Amino acid sequence: MSDDDRPATSGFMHIGEVAARTELSLRSLRHWEEVGLLPPSGRTEGGFRLYTEDDVAKVLVIRRMKPLGFTLEAMKDVLHDVEALHDPATTAPDREAAAARLAVIREDAVGRRAKLARQVEMADEFIGLLADP
């Protein structure tokens, strides 16, 4: 690794640090860039991906949606809408539309969470079934 590939000085992180901090695989992070879900904020001259704290925040959003079974496309929309709401330049009607979409996703998430909870119940019952009497 050459000096221009060392991110420590500028607040940027390499993919390895992001993976470690988010408990996600390098493979997933690379894949998500490939499909346009999470492009790194930058690249070194050597081609190394550079991630910011904001990027990590997005990764965490994805990590939270993952167990709910949302599609990468849905995650992409969420990231875009959340970003739009953060951007002061976003117009009122655009905010309204983004908020509406996120509300739909939230309802969906509530349902998916319930289904997940039922699965955990099944797991607990199974574990109880094998418990020492």
Place this chain on the structure above:
DNA sequence: GTTCTGACA
């Protein structure tokens, strides 16, 4: 030693 791209038992 870490990351990159591409490919596939």
Place this chain on the structure above:
DNA sequence: TGTCAGTA
């Protein structure tokens, strides 16, 4: 998604 190859 994991993992291995062949590089830089």
